[in-house]
Amino acid sequence: MGNNKTHADQKYIEALLKNDTIVIKEIYEKFAPKVVGYIKKNSGDESKAQDIIQETLIVIYKQATEKKLVLTCPFDAYFFLLCKRKWLNELKKNTTKEVTINEEVVSINDESVQYADETLVFEARNELFAEVFDQLGKACKELLKATFTIKSMEEVALKLDQSYGYVRKKKSLCIGQLTKMVQSSPKYNQIKNLL
Amino acid sequence: MTPEEKYELFEQKVSGEISSKEDETLSLLIDNDKIVAEEFRVYKEWSSYLDSNLNSTQEQSDLENNLKEAGAAFFETKSTKKEIKVIRIPSWGYAVAASIVIILGVYTFSKGGATYSNFVSIPELSITERSGEDGLIKKAEEAFNSKSYNVAEKYLSELLKNDSANSEYLFYYGITLVEQDKNREASEVFVNLQQGNSGYKYKALWFEALNQLKQENMDRCAELLKLLPQDAEDYQQAQELLKKL
Structure with missing residues (x-):
């Protein structure tokens, strides 16, 4: 197309x-x-x-x-x-x-x-993603909300009183967790080949 | 490589902060391991989903509100139109029939150009809902129907003082303004009517298009004509005019 x-x-x-x-x-x-x-x-x-x-x-x-x-x-x-x-x-x-x-x-x-x-x-x-995101732990949800709404990772690190490296690592772990959760969902198998 | 290291590599790639060496490592990993490739694909989907959904909540809720309003207006108009068909056909029907006869009889679209005078057809004013102001209404009708639009404007303006939301008064008042080249004031009246849900909604849209045509704002005129729905009374004329524009 x-x-x-x-x-x-x-x-x-x-x-x-x-x-x-x-x-x-x-x-x-x-x-x-x-x-x-x-x-x-x-x-x-x-x-x-x-x-x-x-x-x-x-x-x-x-x-x-x-x-x-x-x-x-x-x-x-x-x-x-x-x-x-x-x-x-x-x-x-x-x-x-x-x-x-x-x-x-x-x-x-x-x-x-x-x-x-x-x-x-x-x-x-x-x-499916909305359902899975709902099941994510509170700490990860908050960190992801902060990193995606504030955009500047430096600012997020400052806000959470953490280092830049820590925030990026934590962000990657949270998205990694979401990735695993989605892949283990039966619904994912129905749509994965179409994504 | 631990899962933590793998996810960090994914994140660096997605956020464009990856070094060329790490990029090479990731590419090798993806090329040689279908499971990692699939994981990376889902990781990217998540990143894109979160970026879009955690960020655009305000814009989305503004759009939702606007859609609700537009939807409600559309569906209300539909049902209002049905009611109007039942209740008002006796008064409207004659005006409509009269307009069609005049249009068919007087105008030969194939010969005329895209000008206001070639397309305008002024309906007769015959106020349907009589109130306690019969004298004033009669004067307004006489002035309007004898094309004394400056006089009709005054009478209609008087009537509107006591009934400012009366869409019938407003519509004919708008016509008196266009006919006197008071284009800006006419636009105000017609735009106001278009935003409401009265039976004059699309008549007002049509006349506002003619008002723009009279000012030779051809683009604006065409834009407005395209908004007329197929079941609007003036749809066919609008299509004719659009062809000429």
Whole structure:
């Protein structure tokens, strides 16, 4: 995908990064109706659609922030696919509900599917990492929070009244611990080949 | 190499503080041991995850709030529109039908250029909700419908004094301003209406686009036209105008 030209719809990704109200409204006006229609046809309502759309936009924002997401396909199909799969996952969680799937309202090309897959794997990774980070000991959590928010390791060392070398070593051990924890998680095996 | 040493090497690599000798050691380690290579990959994922998630909490929460507002406005407008369709069709319907007839009858888009006069179609003022100010309303309607926009502006402005949020008064007041080339004041009125959830939300957007067209701000006009949703009354006209821009 990296060889292709950036699509004009990259403006929607930029709008999320810049929190641009006007273009964000445009996203809702242009792309939400299709999602709402799909969710309503498939056992949902407008309130569920509103949640799915918001969650999807946040995931896209996160991926854009961390992985510098650059679209080479239209936003429409990519966004719709993401919302659709999120909604289907939501339905699966609630097995008591009868699920009738009414298929497709947009033409989907392979590139959109690939983008949507990457975003979904990214989201799965985030959920797993958040769970694992929660299980980390308090001392490590605090040290990592300090090192990643303050940025300057010298400043962190000063704040924690420790040497620079100690803080860096400790930071590496804490991330090492997280690495081990994640690798031993069964969920990791499901997504590791996709990361 | 102990796990501690390995992680420290990982950290030096990730933070760009690795010496060339250590870099060589790490490369050898990764090339020859798939387990270490996999560990390093996960370590880098963690670094990137923590950097992004522990840092951007404020920005993310600002975005979440903005999305909530935009989402709520979008979904509210949808349901308001449905209500309006039921309650207001008798009054609106005539105005809409009249506008369409005028538009179809008078304007030949293929021949005209992208100018305000080629695209504007002023709806008739017929105040739907009568209050205790019947006399003033009647004068406003007469002045507006006879195109005495300076007079209509005064009457509508009087009506707005007692009912400043009345979107119908505001919309027609905005038109009187555009027609008198009071473009800046007109923009204030239309932008205000666009941000609300009244039935005039998209009519106001359309007229603000025309207001920009009148000032020959073509780029701004086009930007606004693109915001009109497909189900807006003026969508087709907006598309025609966009083609010409």
